[in-house]
Amino acid sequence: MASVNSKTLVLITGANTGLGFEIAKSLFARPNPYHILIGCRGDMGRASDAISKLEQLSPESMSTAEPLSIDISSDESIAAAYSQVQQKFGRVDILVNNAGADLDTSVASGKLTPREGWNRTYDVNVTGTHLFTTAFAPLLLASPSSTRRLLFITSGLSSLTEHASGTSARYALAPAGVWPKPPAMWLAYRVSKAGMNMLAAEWARLLKNDGVLVFDLSPGFLNTGLGDDRATGEWRDKSKIGAIDPKIGADFCADVVEGCRDAEAWPLRVLRRDSVQPW
Numbered sequence: 246m247a248s249v250n251s252k253t254l255v256l257i258t259g260a261n262t263g264l265g266f267e268i269a270k271s272l273f274a275r276p277n278p279y280h281i282l283i284g285c286r287g288d289m290g291r292a293s294d295a296i297s298k299l300e301q302l303s304p305e306s307m308s309t310a311e312p313l314s315i316d317i318s319s320d321e322s323i324a325a326a327y328s329q330v331q332q333k334f335g336r337v338d339i340l341v342n343n344a345g346a347d348l349d350t351s352v353a354s355g356k357l358t359p360r361e362g363w364n365r366t367y368d369v370n371v372t373g374t375h376l377f378t379t380a381f382a383p384l385l386l387a388s389p390s391s392t393r394r395l396l397f398i399t400s401g402l403s404s405l406t407e408h409a410s411g412t413s414a415r416y417a418l419a420p421a422g423v424w425p426k427p428p429a430m431w432l433a434y435r436v437s438k439a440g441m442n443m444l445a446a447e448w449a450r451l452l453k454n455d456g457v458l459v460f461d462l463s464p465g466f467l468n469t470g471l472g473d474d475r476a477t478g479e480w481r482d483k484s485k486i487g488a489i490d491p492k493i494g495a496d497f498c499a500d501v502v503e504g505c506r507d508a509e510a511w512p513l514r515v516l517r518r519d520s521v522q523p524w
């Protein structure tokens with residue numbers, strides 16, 4: 246078995262569940278050897294469970310994983326995670342900014358006030374993602390690998406072009422003379438992900454001459470727990486409303502981790518699995 250230091254070191258935030266876990270699973274099932282830091286906030290038993298599952302699903306895998314406690318909404322957590330990775334590895338080869346929040350449903354159910362929902366969504370998807378990336382950028386730059394990559398996970402809901410055109414059934418124009426007007430669904434989420442797209446563009450600009458390839462990926466509508474009120478155990482099956490198996494989005498992201506889409510890295514665009522998403 247190859248030593249951890251000879252493997253490609255991948256850090257995935259929010260990898261205890263959903264798309265992040267599925268990306269780790271997809272990488273584990275491939276022949277290339279990875280050491281994956283499974284980012285998780287709060288109860289780290291969930292990261293350990295996720296790792297056990299990876300090992301069970303791919304018993305012959307060349308890859309390994311370990312948990313990393315990281316809450317990107319907390320400066321203290323970011324600093325502690327940075328110190329841990331810096332001291333243990335001194336580098337990160339691939340950083341996957343997967344952690345994300347959609348709290349619009351929690352606002353709709355009255356669990357959060359609109360201000361709490363909007364601010365927390367922005368805190369995770371934009372501020373936290375940026376501050377986490379800022380903290381870890383030196384570790385990407387310290388990687389001797391020729392395959393350094395930084396991934397952002399955006400959303401099909403973030404397209405300004407599609408939203409502003411008023412032509413899509415998804416964005417039907419609001420009726421005249423009605424107040425309050427029915428807002429677009431998941432508005433705080435989509436606004437935050439549009440902000441994240443600018444963030445990805447900025448990181449692509451910043452790291453262009455350092456050989457770090459930056460990607461902004463739109464993996465499709467996935468049947469994960471995103472947006473559900475998991476605290477009350479409510480777990481809607483989104484496949485009934487068109488969500489696809491998260492494995493499909495994860496395989497796409499894992500392809501990017503492996504370099505299959507490197508030719509499309511610059512200039513930055515939002516990549517869908519089989520097309521480019523309009524800004």
Ligand SMILES: NC(=O)c1ccc[n+]([C@@H]2O[C@H](COP(=O)([O-])OP(=O)(O)OC[C@H]3O[C@@H](n4cnc5c(N)ncnc54)[C@H](OP(=O)(O)O)[C@@H]3O)[C@@H](O)[C@H]2O)c1
Nearest residue numbers: 259263264316317318343344345399400466467469470471
């Ligand atoms: N599902 C979709 O249709 C879809 C489509 C396009 C893009 N995406 C994006 O894909 C990414 C993963 O979403 P998902 O669908 O897999 O949702 P998910 O199942 O809810 O997973 C989200 C992950 O992010 C973590 N997270 C949330 N806030 C965090 C914070 N402050 N610090 C660290 N981790 C945090 C969650 O941790 P906890 O378990 O502790 O909550 C969880 O591990 C998100 O960026 C999302 O916007 C999803």
